[in-house]
């Protein structure tokens with residue numbers, strides 16, 4: 587393949603919407619928990635616990651600390667509301683706030699119901715929930731404003 591084609595493919599790849607942008611835009615289904623003008627929260631499809639939620643900014647940025655101060659601060663305030671709901675609904679001790687970003691290049695925060703440190707071990711097997719279980723937890727967590 588010539589260098590020009592390779593460059594074109596790279597540019598196309600870089601310009602492709604992230605999977606989370608496609609979820610935000612409704613192109614890929616998700617279990618939506620909350621949304622405002624700037625942020626979106628939905629259940630992680632491979633959860634560590636029932637209620638494991640991802641909070642993302644609508645603006646597409648890979649690395650969380652490349653977000654503007656304003657977007658980063660607003661994301662945490664938005665996550666605080668979602669975490670309060672998770673804590674209330676799941677009756678967990680705390681809601682863990684985890685940032686990895688090794689899999690999806692769109693900044694996001696994991697909110698995970700936690701009763702002990704072991705609940706936030708990303709090496710352990712993820713839950714395999716049925717659609718009905720996802721829908722049930724969604725209906726309990728969903729914040730409609």
Ligand code: 5GP
Nearest residue numbers: 605616628629630631632686687688689690
């Ligand atoms: P990280 O980038 O923080 O290492 O991991 C990305 C997280 O996003 C994983 O926990 C993974 O299960 C979740 N994830 C990846 N693709 C999808 C998807 O298409 N839908 C949902 N709901 N979650 C996803």
